[in-house]
Amino acid sequence: MAGVKLQGLSKHYGDFQAAEDVTLDIVDGEFLVLLGPSGCGKTTTLRMIAGFIEPTTGTVTIGGADVTRLPPWKRSTGLVFQNYALFPHMTVAQNVAFGLEMHKVPKAEIGSKVATALDLVQLGHLADRYPRQMSGGQQQRVALARALAFQPDVLLLDEPLSNLDAKLRHEVRHQIRSLQQRLGITTVMVTHDQEEALTMADRMVVMKDGRIQQLGTQRELYDDPTSEFVASFVGRSSFIKGRFSGGRFVSHGGLAVETERRLTGEAVVALRPERIHLGADAASDAGNTYRGRVESISYLGSSIDVEVKLNEIDSVIAQVVNKGRDSGASVGDEVSVTFPRDVPVFAASPA
Amino acid sequence: MSTAGSSLGGMFSNRRLGRWTLNAFATLAFVFALLPLIFVTWLSFYEQEIPSFPPTGYSLQWYARAIANERFIDAFFLSAQVGLVATAIGLLVAIPASIALTRYAFTGRGAINNLLLMPLVIPGIVLGFSLYIFQVETTIATELPIMGSFWGLVFGHVLLVIPWSVRLITASLIGFDRTLEEAAMNLGADPFTAFRRVTVPGILPGIVAGAMFGFVSSFGNLEVSLFLVVPGQTTLPIAILQYLEWKIDPTIAAISVLQILIIIAAMLITDRFVRISRVV
Numbered sequence: 001m002a003g004v005k006l007q008g009l010s011k012h013y014g015d016f017q018a019a020e021d022v023t024l025d026i027v028d029g030e031f032l033v034l035l036g037p038s039g040c041g042k043t044t045t046l047r048m049i050a051g052f053i054e055p056t057t058g059t060v061t062i063g064g065a066d067v068t069r070l071p072p073w074k075r076s077t078g079l080v081f082q083n084y085a086l087f088p089h090m091t092v093a094q095n096v097a098f099g100l101e102m103h104k105v106p107k108a109e110i111g112s113k114v115a116t117a118l119d120l121v122q123l124g125h126l127a128d129r130y131p132r133q134m135s136g137g138q139q140q141r142v143a144l145a146r147a148l149a150f151q152p153d154v155l156l157l158d159e160p161l162s163n164l165d166a167k168l169r170h171e172v173r174h175q176i177r178s179l180q181q182r183l184g185i186t187t188v189m190v191t192h193d194q195e196e197a198l199t200m201a202d203r204m205v206v207m208k209d210g211r212i213q214q215l216g217t218q219r220e221l222y223d224d225p226t227s228e229f230v231a232s233f234v235g236r237s238s239f240i241k242g243r244f245s246g247g248r249f250v251s252h253g254g255l256a257v258e259t260e261r262r263l264t265g266e267a268v269v270a271l272r273p274e275r276i277h278l279g280a281d282a283a284s285d286a287g288n289t290y291r292g293r294v295e296s297i298s299y300l301g302s303s304i305d306v307e308v309k310l311n312e313i314d315s316v317i318a319q320v321v322n323k324g325r326d327s328g329a330s331v332g333d334e335v336s337v338t339f340p341r342d343v344p345v346f347a348a349s350p351a
Numbered sequence: 352m353s354t355a356g357s358s359l360g361g362m363f364s365n366r367r368l369g370r371w372t373l374n375a376f377a378t379l380a381f382v383f384a385l386l387p388l389i390f391v392t393w394l395s396f397y398e399q400e401i402p403s404f405p406p407t408g409y410s411l412q413w414y415a416r417a418i419a420n421e422r423f424i425d426a427f428f429l430s431a432q433v434g435l436v437a438t439a440i441g442l443l444v445a446i447p448a449s450i451a452l453t454r455y456a457f458t459g460r461g462a463i464n465n466l467l468l469m470p471l472v473i474p475g476i477v478l479g480f481s482l483y484i485f486q487v488e489t490t491i492a493t494e495l496p497i498m499g500s501f502w503g504l505v506f507g508h509v510l511l512v513i514p515w516s517v518r519l520i521t522a523s524l525i526g527f528d529r530t531l532e533e534a535a536m537n538l539g540a541d542p543f544t545a546f547r548r549v550t551v552p553g554i555l556p557g558i559v560a561g562a563m564f565g566f567v568s569s570f571g572n573l574e575v576s577l578f579l580v581v582p583g584q585t586t587l588p589i590a591i592l593q594y595l596e597w598k599i600d601p602t603i604a605a606i607s608v609l610q611i612l613i614i615i616a617a618m619l620i621t622d623r624f625v626r627i628s629r630v631v
Contacts, residue, residue, distance in 0.1 A: 050537060072536040073545075085534035089552040098548070102539030150538065 002063025009058035078147030253313030426590035441512030475574030516561030523557025
């Protein structure tokens with residue numbers, strides 16, 4: 001087991017920067033998730049750790065050893081591919097044994113190590129099947145067992161859940177997470193699914209255009225996003241755009257908003273839907289209170305999204321708990337909207 | 352109601368007619384392709400020496416004669432030997448060539464691809480004649496015994512094997528999922544081991560089918576061999592041709608049937624290991 005350090009890692013294809021100055025310190029035993037839209041550089045970063053892409057600049061260190069120029073087969077990383085990449089002509093047991101053979105594990109020990117790895121994913125009884133005889137979820141677990149069997153320093157997961165149906169995805173998410181914690185193996189996972197990232201990671205990294213946007217725990221990223229991109233990619237946000245003048249934020253729609261953090265110039269206030277309170281009653285002094293008109297209502301089951309128009313330009317979406325038949329407002333109602341002062345504020349990103 | 356019923360009925364009978372026509376044409380095509388084989392097989396059991404219809408009786412004597420004919424037997428073994436050696440050498444060229452053609456971009460890739468398929472397009476007689484001139488000239492220039500030698504003949508047949516195997520191997524390489532190789536390397540296999548343990552089994556149907564077709568086209572080849580054989584070293588098709596110059600008795604039919612059986616057996620055995628129908 002070992003930590004992974006990425007130092008100023010970049011990959012350029014001509015003028016295109018697939019990854020730019022990626023610096024990360026992944027501690028031993030940590031589950032780190034690289035999150036971002038497609039083409040953000042997360043997969044490039046993962047493949048540079050595995051050794052399939054040679055970085056243009058920067059270094060990769062695994063367990064204190066510089067592996068930047070080492071080919072994949074000399075690195076100790078176990079990668080679970082998006083399509084699982086199981087060897088179709090080998091049985092499940094042979095697939096899992098492959099890594100052990102390559103690492104010169106004595107023949108006598110291979111059998112028991114294969115069995116141990118398959119037991120980890122509860123597939124010991126299917127050792128003699130071929131991959132094509134198994135369901136997607138089972139294949140995924142074989143891939144996981146194969147990646148773990150030779151006891152690599154690092155486990156790498158490339159969108160491991162994207163080929164599973166929604167229900168299975170929930171299940172496997174927890175299986176992977178608990179397995180990882182039980183083994184204490186340093187893990188890097190790539191995903192574009194923020195819910196996956198939020199539920200599995202110790203820390204997560206949001207990437208965009210090859211660069212790291214923000215690194216932190218789920219709470220840090222959710223409660224204190226440092227850019228409009230992160231605020232919209234992790235969770236949902238309503239944005240109120242405006243500018244600071246004289247230390248006060250005034251929206252383009254004319255709302256004066258009190259914020260704890262003060263900036264200068266064009267700025268954006270991000271509001272999480274569950275932090276916005278609706279009420280028919282008058283203002284409290286908990287924060288910023290405005291009056292608005294209910295524009296639309298979407299019923300989500302356990303909660304209800306209420307879109308409130310505050311003026312011609314500004315509108316917010318509030319999430320209210322569904323408390324039964326007469327919970328909340330109906331379209332056209334006049335309501336008061338309140339949100340706290342400690343909301344995230346950041347400089348407007350250049351359009 | 353009745354109009355709807357009759358038009359529905361019309362549709363069904365149209366479809367039935369379509370299926371019937373399709374079956375009829377398919378049968379016709381099969382008969383057309385198989386008829387010569389059927390006739391040759393029938394002829395091989397005729398009793399009389401001069402093939403005439405109807406046969407006066409049936410016997411196995413022509414098979415006995417074919418097997419007893421030393422020239423046929425020698426020719427058969429030479430053909431088999433040349434076919435096997437040429438196929439082996441052809442694969443040694445075709446496998447690396449197919450990898451280069453499918454996986455690397457380099458200048459002249461298209462040209463090399465066409466060049467490797469060329470022997471399939473050039474008329475056999477032209478290919479044979481060119482090889483003949485080439486081997487005669489090289490023999491004179493180097494004073495090495497190339498012309499008329501076993502290896503000279505094999506060289507010609509390698510050219511027959513290559514186009515088939517390159518075509519079939521590139522096809523299976525294109526269909527091969529390369530993340531499997533990455534998975535192997537991630538598990539600690541160097542590129543050569545990954546190729547041997549993962550890629551080769553994956554493209555095996557293509558390799559076997561390529562070898563199979565290469566061998567068959569070498570085994571049955573007449574035009575190229577005609578220029579490259581010397582007296583005392585004859586392939587089976589040439590032995591058959593030479594025999595035909597003097598006689599047209601059913602011995603030829605018998606030897607042809609034996610040849611067909613060998614090829615069918617080879618096909619069936621191969622198909623047990625890899626489904627050829629999936630590659631070709």
